[in-house]
Amino acid sequence: MERVDLSPLLHLGTSSFTADGWESSFYPPGTPQRDYLTYYATRFSTLEIDATYYAIPALSTVKGWDAKTPANFRFALKAPHEITHECLLVDAEPVLTEFLKATEPLGSKLAVILLQFPYFNRQTFSNPDDFLARLKPFLGALPSSPRFALEIRNKFWLTRPFLDLLRQHRVALALIDHPWMYPPKVLGSKPEFITADFTYVRWLGDRKAIEALTKTWDKTIIDRTDELQEWVRACRNFLKRELHVFLFANNHYSGYAPDTLRLFEDLMTKQVVSS
Secondary structure (H helix, E strand, O other): OOOOOOOOOEEEEEEOOOOOOHHHHOOOOOOOHHHHHHHHHHHOOEEEEOHHHOOOOOHHHHHHHHHOOOOOOEEEEEOOHHHHHHOOOOOOHHHHHHHHHHOHHHHHHEEEEEEEOOOOOOOOOOOHHHHHHHHHHHHHOOOOOOEEEEEOOOHHHOOHHHHHHHHHOOOEEEEEEOOOOOOHHHHOOOHHHOOOOEEEEEEOOOHHHHHOOOOOOOOOOOOOHHHHHHHHHHHHHHHHOOOEEEEEEOHHHHOOHHHHHHHHHHHHHHHHHHO
């Protein structure tokens, strides 16, 4: 079968570019760690950086990311957990300002900032409306660029007022493949879940379940063919709407993120050829 190039609107990458097992399964033998990102950028067009969730990166680090990637490469950065988990958006503007300043050297390579929220319990917010009241002024103060995506791990909070608020501020709802959320067939078929001129997909999986099987991320442990077939259908619909699609695979999804992306590309290619 002749291979078909995928749409330039489709940006595929992994969540982080290092993991136990990748030094032998993904990177050529003997590749020094300082060259990992350079090599990674020859394989994928985008990367989700998890480290920025834990700390605002040093300017030298950000400049290094820029220097090691081509001009058309795109980064997605997790917002610091101080914003989403510690202060829960209260007086979070100084942290966000510092974060945006630190990441300025990426320029147009900074495609998306992900605001990753947890599954809130009733002790944190008694209901979705309380969270919306906190979220509304924060989103209203966001700059027009870069793009922002927002993840929340509670499917019952994906209410119309919540989605309308995201849409009002052009913030994309992160579509996550996770046990707590709707299955991909639902996430990919509901137009109301598209709240911006792009969409942001994360294949997360069940971390606890897969870590009971392995903690070395060098091969596929769980067959995700059925789920990925659904995501192929979803992505084809997104592309028909001329949406940019940023899609990131986590090792916890199937065991080895690069293989997950390879399988998705194969399935996507087969559907393009057969259509």
